[in-house]
Amino acid sequence: MEKKGSVLNEISLIVLGGSVVGAIFVGILVYFLLASAGDPSALNKAIISTIIIEVAFLIPVYMIRVLIDKYIIQKIKTIEKALNEVSMGNLDHKVEIKGNDELAQLGEAFERIRISLKTIMEKLEKEEL
Template identity: 55%
Template sequence: MKKSVLDKIFLIVLGGSFIGAIFVAVLVFFLTSELYKSLIALIGSQILFLIPVFGIRKIIGDIIVKKLRVVSQAMQEVSMGNLDYEIKVEKTGDELEELAESFERMRISLKTIMEKLEKGEL
């Protein structure tokens, strides 16, 4: 199974959160000179950071990556010669909608050109 860009970004963010949590724990240790409090700070800051990170990753996965996979599937179908594979464009007002619309226009243009070639009009 391929790793998605989202997974790679997520691993980088996890690494950064771990380094940040260690920094907080070391700071707490130097301020309090208590190992127990610094371990609590390490665990607490890691948990407090990971909860929103997991939530954001889920949202990005559901919204952005899902739409990109729809466009990718359409590209695969058209590249294999299936010019009838229509992509459903969601009205979201973002760049992903623009990408899907552009691809759909390209698919229709290719289909029109292929039909004209078959009829001998070109």
């Protein structure tokens, strides 16, 4: 079985990459501003400011990861579990996604499909008897 990648890890890497680019940009800006003012330690100050800014970005990046997991990934996992259950024949597995977003709407649509399948299967079973 092929190992699944994580969308959350990919999103985190993209956000972290953006924060690194932003920190480097600020460091370069600091260097040019200090160097143009004649500061002999411009490079050291630019490197230190880049490191400080990147460390400061790590907290929001982690918070973004936690929020994405809570509000998006967990809903996707709930829908995935329901899809797997129903595909294996368990038509009693209900899908309950709270919220008013696209993923909640997807969960509701899947729940309607599950109910329709269950109704059809029950009708077929009655006809066979």
